[in-house]
Amino acid sequence: MLSSHAAGDLVRYSELFPAMRALDISVERAAEVLAAMSVFLDDRSSSFENWLERKLDGLADGIRQPTESWLRTMRDGGPRTKPRDPATVWTHMGYVRPTLLAWSQRYDHLREVTRDDVLAALDELTGSRRSNLLVSLRSLFTFARKTGKIFRNPTSGIRVGQHPYGLAQRLNQDDVDRAAEAATTPAARLVLMLAAVHAARTGAIRTLLLDDVDLSNRRLTIAGRTRPIDEFSHQILLEWLDHRRTRWPNTANPHLLVNQMSAHGTGPVSTIYFAKKLCGRAATLERLRVDRQLEEALAHGPDPLHLASVFGLDPKTAIRYAENARVLLATSIEDQDPASRDEPKGPQPP
Known part of the structure; x- marks a missing residue:
């Protein structure tokens, strides 16, 4: 690519891609090198622009324009x-797209949409689909009202109601054992330990840095909250760090968890990496995280302040876990107390 390069010339992505792929060389890595040399021009069309054009196709002009402004502002930001x-x-x-397409058949502009139209669209849906549509429509109309594209917000005052949460149950020990058996690599055991012992979300695991691990003082900082490292976690961390140092001795990646792809850069592992962990099993990483918080609530009493302090939960989430644990404890007591069961009435045979 540089054999005929002259001062001032730029290497375009459209030229780079076929040449690198023909030699089975990473296009992204070659582009990074050329960009560092200030001789690279990315002439690819934006994936966002292509997606936006597809999603806005079929909308009336008066609906398409405020919707496009709303989406661009969400992506790029704006004043405040x-x-x-x-x-x-x-x-x-x-x-919102199916609803906007339906409205485009009747209206030319977003300002023609009424409160009855919004209610009619919501009445066709139930559960999370209904609440998700209302949240998105409220965001769209609030933006349009603030920017002067409509005169009134037809979603004002419409409420879906509080989302009903089901009662979470503890995982069976067999499911937990099978999850532990499936974690056959140091990386898998590390991820399993962080979710099952420290109730860490996958996002927090991805962004965990080497500096967040203080082995000498037995402290681990997850999502800004410092926790003590127990003996089991200490052994898992030592195993992973030894494997990481042996497998990628020269990596400059500051993240605790790295893989074959991320070790060549400085970013975290992809979310797809976590999708493969415990796939198809009852004890997923999310279930293990929830189970750990329920275990804490059952062992130390359903105290939301304690849960918020240990896991850094927001008040509403901590209260929800505490109430869940309170129900589980009450159910367990009823099952164990013979006096709570219905006694047979009338005289009993000797």
Whole structure:
């Protein structure tokens, strides 16, 4: 690519891609090197622009324009608005697009949509689909009202109601044992330990840094909260760090968890990496995390302040776990207390 390069010339991605793929060389790594040399031009079309064009296709102009502004502002940010994660933008549009397409058949502009139209769209859905649609529509109309694209917000005052949470049950010991047996590598045992012992979310595990592990003082910082390292966690961490040092001795990645891909850079492992862990098993990483918090609530009493202190939960989540544990404790007492059972009435035979 550089054999005929002259001063001022740029190597375009459209030229780089076929040449590198023909030699089975990483295009991304070659592009990073050329970019560091200031001779690279990424002429690819934006994936967001392509996605946006597909999702806005079929909408009336008066609905398409405020929707496009809403999506771009969520992605890029704006005055008094922080940029959102691209996945959030995709999710919001996925919820509202069918409704916007239906409205485009009757209306030319978003300002024509009434409160009755919103209620009619919500009445066709139930459960989380209904609440998700209302949240996304409320975000769209709030933005349109704030930017002067509509005169009134038709979603004002509409409430879905509190989401009903089911009663979480403890995992069976057999499921936990099978999950432990499936963790056959140092990385898998590390992830399992962080979820099952320290109730760490996958996002927190991904972003965990080497500096967050203090083996000499037996302290581990997860999502900004420092926790003591028990003997079991200490052994798992030592095993993983020894494997990491042997497998990737020259990596500059500061994250605790690395794999074959991330060891060549400085970013965290991908979310797909976690999707493979315990796939198809009852004791998933999320179930193990929930089970650990329930175990704490059952062992130390259903105290939301204690749960918030140990795991860094927000007040509502801590209260929900405490109430869940209280129900489980009451059910267990009833099952164990013979006096609570219905006694047979009338005279009994000798």
